[in-house]
Amino acid sequence: MERTLINLVDISKQFGDTLVLDEMNLTVRENEFVTLLGPSGCGKTTTLRIIGGFVQPTTGKVIFDGKDITKLPPNKRPVNTVFQKYALFTHMNVEENIAFGLKIRGKSKDYIRDKIKYALKLVNLDGYEKRSVNALSGGQQQRIAIARAIVNEPRVLLLDEPLGALDLKLRQDMQYELIRMKKELGITFIYVTHDQEEALTMSDTIVVMNQGYIQQMGTPEQIYNEPENAFVADFIGESNIVDGVMLEDRLVEILGVKFPCVDEGFGRNKPVDVVIRPEDIILSETEPGLLDGVVTHLIFKGVHYEMEVMAGGYEWLVHSTKCFPVGTKVSLKVKPFDIQIMNKPESEDEMAVEIDG
Amino acid sequence: MKNAMKKIYLILMLFYLYAPIMVLMVLSFNESRSRVTWGGFSLKWYEDLFTNSMILDALKTTLIIALVSAAAATVLGTLACLGINRMRKTPRTIVMGMNNIPMMNAEIVTGISLMLCFVAFGITLSFKTVLLAHITFNVPYVILSVMPKLKQTEVSVYEAAVDLGASPVYAFFKVVLPDLMPGILSGFLMAFTMSLDDFVITHFTRGAGVNTLSTLIYSEVRRGIKPTMYALSTLMFVSVLVLLILINVRPQKKKDVIE
CATH class of the missing domain: 2.40.50.140 (Nucleic acid-binding proteins)
Structure with a gap:
């Protein structure tokens, strides 16, 4: 059993009158592939954004590796995010996009060059350094977004429906790619999706959510074969x-x-x-x-x-x-x-x- | 036959639109003072223009006011956009509506009300009041041109920068501002042209002795028209034309790159 890396303690989040998360508790272990799965509006993206630091929980704590990081701004957190719409910097080329985080951390030119090379190899886009990001296809843009996040060696990679905008065939290919990258990098992935097939294919642990509650948490086999309530049974398969x-x-x-x-x-x-x-x-x-x-x-x-x-x-x-x-x-x-x-x-x-x- | 008709119609329309300006341009090169007879080609009115200290002073004032007011309006307008964009939907619609009203408003009303306002607050009409007035009427144009760009810019782009370790300020200058730049630039150019050819508002808010090109032409014309004014008008038309071409060509180039 790997040790605990992230602990969400009694997290609630209210937007105006709407309670999006209700006293949620979640534990993520080191090197785990956790998927937050649920219909839109179930609170899965909010959970991810709370871990990323973009949303402050109304009540509750985010514990990372034993330390309380609830009040830490996103730029100080040891996690990186891959956004649903890629969010690439369109006025920069591929290389500049990937180097963005490394430059801020003041890494040397040689180090940055090696890292870019490694990251592009990992996402199967060797030699794309000088390309304009506007000239890339959706799948390629998403790979660059992943490369840009992982060069910073985050302890946790947060992925917010990263395959949502891709077509079916590409989505299936990318699922295998993500599993491979996860194995090579040996870091924790927290993945948000509403696609049950994606969740079943890739995850070590699936967290099924609905209306701000965790409905069931378990391995893909447990979730599929032993749903704990009608919602889970109906939503999965x-x-x-x-x-x-x-x-x-x-x-x-x-x-x-x-x-x-x-x-x-x-x-x-x-x-x-x-x-x-x-x-x-x-x-x-x-x-x-x-x-x-x-x-x-x-x-x-x-x-x-x-x-x-x-x-x-x-x-x-x-x-x-x-x-x-x-x-x-x-x-x-x-x-x-x-x-x-x-x-x-x-x-x-x-x-x-x-x-x- | 149908095509020929279309062409004739188009030529007629363009003729009506541009004939007056063409006449003005041609007359500005006329050796003779006359408005009917052609006395041969000459650049003497242009020479006269560039040796006339009154005109040169007015030109300087015009350019300073246009540049400074456009720059100030660009900064203010861009900042306003950032704020408006963060508002909830209803207040945002209201503020954008209020932003559009001054542009629809008759210039003479804007001019008179600005003058009354300055007088009421005890501010002597001078170069400064013209500048303030120009900044005021330029801000809405900047907002109008920056806002669509800001709406296109994904919030996630800013968040991605912060996520990668950028401080909010660094993320804004490095990632958000470059995305807004085409909008900011066309806003600046629009404000600049607006200020350059404004007459009515300048006329009401200027102090004694302050002349921009348009107010100078107006007072000169009252004293009897000199072909020097034709030369000046020609130059103003050409410079505004060049600016407008710049504004319109820029975004298209950008689009070509994306496609």
């Missing part, structure tokens, strides 16, 4: 969320049909939310004792077929490599391990953060 009753340990009743599962400790006859991923539903010819339904929609998606099955009064989303034409009568089967049981939200507060629309 596609899922079927249905009402169920936990009859006893390892047995849940969904829409009148009993399903064996692996969850324990919910008590007897307890109403719960049940999450089943579309790819975990196995369709078969009708069999007695199972949930029966009729295929209502069928779309070919390339990798799989996407089907909607009306069963037990709920429209199930199903992904399968087998094709069942519309109108086919089918039974739904789910392996016990693939059924995820969640407590129903208890208080009104939790209800409020459940699902947006």
Whole structure:
């Protein structure tokens, strides 16, 4: 376990009447790739800007490596930011952009030249020193923005939706590039995005946020396979969320049909939310004792077929490599391990953060 | 046929617009004093112009006022833009609206009100009052030309500089100001031309003995017109023309570089 680098303690932020962050606590360890994931307005960018020093929290503390840096201005913090819209200095060429921070720190010419060379190599743009930044494509501009940040050897690199403005193919390429850079540099990355695929691909830890609260924090596998509430389940990937009753340990009743599962400790006859991923539903010819339904929609998606099955009064989303034409009568089967049981939200507060629309 | 009509129409329009100035220019090279007969080509009115100390004094005053007022207005206007840009939406709209009113206002109203204001506050009309008046009416033009540039400049560019270790002041001069420079420059040039050819406001706010070229021409003309004035007017027209070309060509060049 690496040691703690950043500690956000009871951070709240209010803009006018709007509470953007509500007593948030977050720990980031050294050399970790942490992703703040959530819909727009969830407070993820504000969190990043508080760490960067651009926003002062209304209450709470930012602890960096044991020291309180809450009041430290951004230019004195050992972190650098890669902005969503690149924010390159358009009147300077590539070299001058990258050298900006180093010149302020009074580094020697030789040192700066070597650093620029190294940084351009790292972002795969060797030989671009003298180019005008206006002549670069979006992807290249973002690489320069990354190079400009990392030459200063920050302890933490903050990335604010850095791939948001790029097209799909480039975005996927850049995801691998970022993982590679992270490995080469060996520094902490805090990454903000609303794209769940980006988060799942790159992160060591994902922090799912909504309306100023952390909904769940964990590895990509934990977040995807064991969502803690309906919001997380719905936001990460596609899922079927249905009402169920936990009859006893390892047995849940969904829409009148009993399903064996692996969850324990919910008590007897307890109403719960049940999450089943579309790819975990196995369709078969009708069999007695199972949930029966009729295929209502069928779309070919390339990798799989996407089907909607009306069963037990709920429209199930199903992904399968087998094709069942519309109108086919089918039974739904789910392996016990693939059924995820969640407590129903208890208080009104939790209800409020459940699902947006 | 249609094309020919279009061309004729265009030539006619341009003729109407520029014929008076062409006549003035031609007459400024006329050997004869007459306004109807051509007495041969001569530069004598220009010679007269550059040996006439009254005209040269007025030229000096005009240039000093134009330069100083444009420079002061540029600084004030740019600072005002920075402040206005940080305002919330409603006050910003109101302030920008108030900024536009003086430009729409009839010059004679501005001139008279400035004069009344100076008198009311016990300030003797002099060279200084003309300068103050010119700064006043130039500021809105600078704001109008700097504001769009400032809106284009991303806040994140300033933040990026600070993030990289720059102090706020260093970040402003090194990163924000260069981005604003085209707007600031065209604001300065616009203010300069505005000041250069202003007559009405200068006329009302000048003290005894203070003459700019426009007020001098006005008083000379009342005494009977001399072709020297044609020469002076020609020079003024040409210099304003050159400035306007400079203002309009600059941003286009910048655009070419980006594309």
